[in-house]
Amino acid sequence: MPMLDIKNMTLEMETSAGYVKALDKVNLTINTGEIRALVGESGSGKSLIVSAISGAIPPQWRVTADRMSWRGENLLTMSSEDRREIMRRDIAVVFQNPITALDPSATLGEQLEESVPDELVEGTWFWERKRSRRKTAISTVHKVGIKQHKHYLNAYPHQIPTDTGQKFMIAMALVSQPKLLIADDPTRGMETTTKTKVLKLFTQLNQTKSLSILFISHDLLAIASMSHTLTVLYCGQTVESGKMKRVRKRPLHPYTQALLDSAPSFRKDLPPKSTLPTLEGTIPSLQHVPIGCRLGPRCPRAQKDCVVTPAVRRIHDHTYSCHFPLHMEKL
Ligand SMILES: Nc1ncnc2c1ncn2[C@@H]1O[C@H](COP(=O)(O)OP(=O)(O)OP(=O)(O)O)[C@@H](O)[C@H]1O
Numbered sequence: 001m002p003m004l005d006i007k008n009m010t011l012e013m014e015t016s017a018g019y020v021k022a023l024d025k026v027n028l029t030i031n032t033g034e035i036r037a038l039v040g041e042s043g044s045g046k047s048l049i050v051s052a053i054s055g056a057i058p059p060q061w062r063v064t065a066d067r068m069s070w071r072g073e074n075l076l077t078m079s080s081e082d083r084r085e086i087m088r089r090d091i092a093v094v095f096q097n098p099i100t101a102l103d104p105s106a107t108l109g110e111q112l113e114e115s116v117p118d119e120l121v122e123g124t125w126f127w128e129r130k131r132s133r134r135k136t137a138i139s140t141v142h143k144v145g146i147k148q149h150k151h152y153l154n155a156y157p158h159q160i161p162t163d164t165g166q167k168f169m170i171a172m173a174l175v176s177q178p179k180l181l182i183a184d185d186p187t188r189g190m191e192t193t194t195k196t197k198v199l200k201l202f203t204q205l206n207q208t209k210s211l212s213i214l215f216i217s218h219d220l221l222a223i224a225s226m227s228h229t230l231t232v233l234y235c236g237q238t239v240e241s242g243k244m245k246r247v248r249k250r251p252l253h254p255y256t257q258a259l260l261d262s263a264p265s266f267r268k269d270l271p272p273k274s275t276l277p278t279l280e281g282t283i284p285s286l287q288h289v290p291i292g293c294r295l296g297p298r299c300p301r302a303q304k305d306c307v308v309t310p311a312v313r314r315i316h317d318h319t320y321s322c323h324f325p326l327h328m329e330k331l
Pocket of ligand 1: 042
């Protein structure tokens with residue numbers, strides 16, 4: 001049984017054109033010890049999936065799903081306390097530009113020690129518990145590769161370099177010993193050396209701690225080698241999903257092919273809302289979502305049938321939603 005199991009999740013939000021399906025029947029699973037990459041152009045709905053999983057959505061938005069469970073428990077029907085408890089103990093999220101989320105008036109040490117869950121703190125007396133928190137904070141920053149812990153734990157957020165800040169945010173996420181880490185484009189805007197270091201850290205955490213990771217990025221090339229599986233999202237629809245190696249070698253969906261063909265230019269960090277060199281046009285706004293397959297107007301293989309949403313088709317553990325898939329003759 002997957003740890004996180006999402007089937008046909010739809011998120012409707014209010015726009016000037018009325019309620020729109022910003023996520024439309026999204027499928028996503030994550031197993032223990034798996035690193036799954038979730039990719040798609042800017043605006044495809046990657047961050048909305050994180051919000052829907054964490055339950056951090058405005059009350060007027062509507063989330064429905066055939067299945068949305070965490071280790072067998074239904075996330076949609078559980079109480080908000082239970083949901084919060086799962087987000088506190090089991091699932092941690094590292095956001096884009098996370099350092100801005102820190103309190104500028106407290107040291108990194110104070111903030112990290114405060115984030116250690118009570119049940120992981122040892123001792124009865126005040127000083128014992130304080131020492132235990134400090135010990136956990138130090139071992140966690142070591143785990144993420146921050147070596148001079150004394151210096152950094154006594155520093156304020158504005159006093160640390162960006163890559164240390166990013167590592168520190170990963171430490172903040174790991175301090176509760178989560179089972180799943182959701183990293184929402186944590187390397188966006190980073191220069192290549194820092195990016196490589198951060199990606200290496202995620203791989204190490206996965207290998208040594210068996211941490212499951214949902215790695216969200218628009219940078220397919222950077223995360224391809226570290227991820228076991230891949231889910232491709234376009235305009236709120238999951239278009240293809242499967243083992244990374246297989247999908248890279250033989251993508252079935254034209255959008256995945258376009259992303260792969262554009263990948264070398266992703267090295268320079270494609271700015272948000274820019275066009276893909278291999279696909280005409282840009283991702284539509286939510287007010288102008290096409291009917292049927294949302295890639296239709298941009299797709300080089302589109303035909304009349306594409307005004308009907310393609311069903312999810314499966315070949316072993318490779319799934320795709322396209323009426324006219326690629327590479328079928330080789331299967
Ligand atoms: N709070 C919001 N209110 C209205 N629309 C929103 C909101 N958040 C996201 N959207 C819209 O939902 C769509 C998906 O946005 P989302 O941020 O999830 O994309 P993304 O794939 O994470 O993009 P990026 O890679 O730039 O972070 C976009 O069209 C966006 O404009």
